[in-house]
Amino acid sequence: MNLESKKVTLNKSAEDAFNFLNNVKNFETLMPENISKFEILDEDKFLFALKGMPEIVLKKKETVPHSKIILGAAGGKLDFSLIANITEIDSNTSEVQLNFQGEFNAMMAMMIKGPISKFIDTLAGNMTVAV
Template sequence: MNLEGRKITVNKSREDLVAMLKKPEDYRHLMPESLQNFEAREDGFKFSLKGMPEIALKIENVTDNEVVLKSASSSLDFSLTGNLNDAGENKTEVQLLFHGEFNPFIKMMVEKPLQNFINALTDNLEKL
C-alpha cells in the first residue's frame, strides 16, 4: 500500500529541517492533536493516537534529501519517507510518502486513518 502527502513548502532551510528531523524528541511537535502518548527513544520514538494502537518508529536514515522512518515492530512492515528539496532561501519543499506491506483486510482498516495521519503531519510541518 502506498500513500502520498501533498507537496508543501516549509519555512526552514533544508539543513535546519534535516537537523530537526534527526532528533526523536522533535517529532512530538509534528503529531496530530489526537496525540495521547509520546516517548522519545535513542533511535526513534513511540506514540499513540486516540482510537489507534501504539506505534513505534525508528529513524532509519537521514540524508540531505530524505528522512526515512521505519516500523520498529516486526509484525508491521512499513516506512514513512520525507523527501526534502530546496525551494529557495530558507525554504524546503517536503512530501511524505508511506509504503506498507499489509494484507487486504488490514489495508482496508488502516488506509483512511493512515492518510489522515499523513495529512496531519503535513499540515504541522507546513506550520513550522
C-alpha cells in the same frame, strides 16, 4: 501500499528542515491533537499512540543529508516505513512530502488507508507551523 501526503512549502532551507526532522524529539510537535502517548526511547527511536489505536514505535533507519529521512517500524506486527522527502527550492525555502510505504493484506490496507492518509497529511501540515 504507498501513500503520499500533500507537499508543504516551508520558509526554511532544506538543511534546516532536515535538521528538524532528523531529531526524533521534534515529531511530538507534529503529532495530531488526538495523540494519547509520546515517548522518546532513544536518540533514534520514539513511541506514539493515537486515541483508539495501538502504540507504534518508529526508528530512524536511514538519512540522506538535507534530502531524505526514513523512519521504520521497530518491532510490532506491521512492517512499514515513513519517508520524509525534502526538496530545496531556494536557500530559504524547501518543500517536504511524507511517503508511507508498507506491505499489508487487502483487508488491512482497506481499514488503515484513510486513517494513515489523514495522519501523514496532519504531520506534513503541522510542519508549516513547527519547523
